[in-house]
Structure formats: C-alpha cells, structure tokens
Amino acid sequence: MKEHESIAPEKEQKNDQTYSAVIHLLAFTKLFIPLGNFMFPLVLWVPNRKRTFVDHHGKEMLNFQLSTFIYWIALGTIALAGTAIAMVQIDELIQLPRDFRKIGVENDLLPLLIFYIIIGLLGLGLIILELVSTITAALKAGEGERYHYPLSIPFISTQSSSTGGHSSINSATSEPRRETKNEQSTSTDAAADSSPEGDILTT
Secondary structure, eight states: OHHHHHHHHHHHHHHHHHHHHHHHHGGGGGGTSTTHHHHHHHHHHGGGTTSHHHHHHHHHHHHHHHHHHHHHHHHHHHHHHHHHHHHHHHHHHHTSOHHHHHHHHHHHHHHHHHHHHHHHHHHHHHHHHHHHHHHHHHHHHHTTOOOOOTTOOOSSOOGGGOSSSSHHHHHHHHHHHHHHHHHHHHHHHHHHHTSHHHHHHHO
C-alpha cells in the first residue's frame, strides 16, 4: 500500500513534466499550421491548468508566443514604412535630370540597404531567440524545473502559479507522510494501552 502511494505522486510529477515539455514544443506547429502555436498548446494546457507546474509552463509559453507575435508585427510594420518612404524618395529622384539622378539614387540606396540589413539581423535574432528559448524551456520542463522566457511580456499573470516548484505534487506526496505519522502515533497509543502497566492502572 505504501509503495503504491509513493509511486502515484512520482507518476503524476512525470506526467506534469511531459505535458509541460510538449506544450513548449507545440510552438513549432506554427511552421505547418497558421496560429498552431496558440491553438494546440491551449488544447493541452486548459484541461491541465489546475496542475501548478503545467499551469506555470503553459502561461509562460503563451506569453512568449504572444510577445514574439507582436515583435514580428512591429518589425514588419517598420520594414514596410521604411520601404514606402524609400519608394517615395526614389520616385522623386526619377523625375530629376539624368546627371543628378545617378548621384541621388546612389546616395539614397545606401541608407536603404543599411536599413534592410538591420531589419534582417533583427528578424534573424528573433528567430534564434525563439528557437533556443523554446527548446530550453522544453528541456527545463522535462527536468522538472521552471523557466521564464527572455523578452516575454506577461500578458497572462504567472503569480498564481509561482509559489513552489510542484506545489500540487508536493502536497500529494506529503499526504502519505502525514498518514504514516498518524499511524505511528496511533500504534504507539495502542501499544501503551495493551501493556501490562496499562492493565494494572485500569484495574
């Protein structure tokens, strides 16, 4: 009976670690299905959000995905705005005489080229950040550790699930220990009552 009680919390802890790791890895489904990085993790996180460890990793993952989504929109908006401004300037240069046109285009294309290089480097950095952070989070979850994504905006508060590493698992594992202590106390009381001294006192 005691062996069964000790195995059950360990199995629950292992399940929590597996669920949490899978939630992080499901972010890569967006490469095949649009918005899959939101839909599939929600399907796994919502039914298990009462588990403190799973709830923490689910919230962290969704916060990071929402943050990177906003970063990509901001980066694309800046790129489009810069391209539009450059196109207007180039259109004005085309209307200049041929002698001035070549000099003007060369002077305006260099800043545009630098602008695109910066945008490209920021996009590449964001891809690397998302790839490394997601894999790291999945590994940490599989090892039973918490993880906080860098540059993540806390859209969903994680304070409710930030107390204790495995609070639900620890509570589950502590219950058998309390029972064993109670059993020991009751057994000692029973032994005292059944002793000869106890019989003499009662008589």
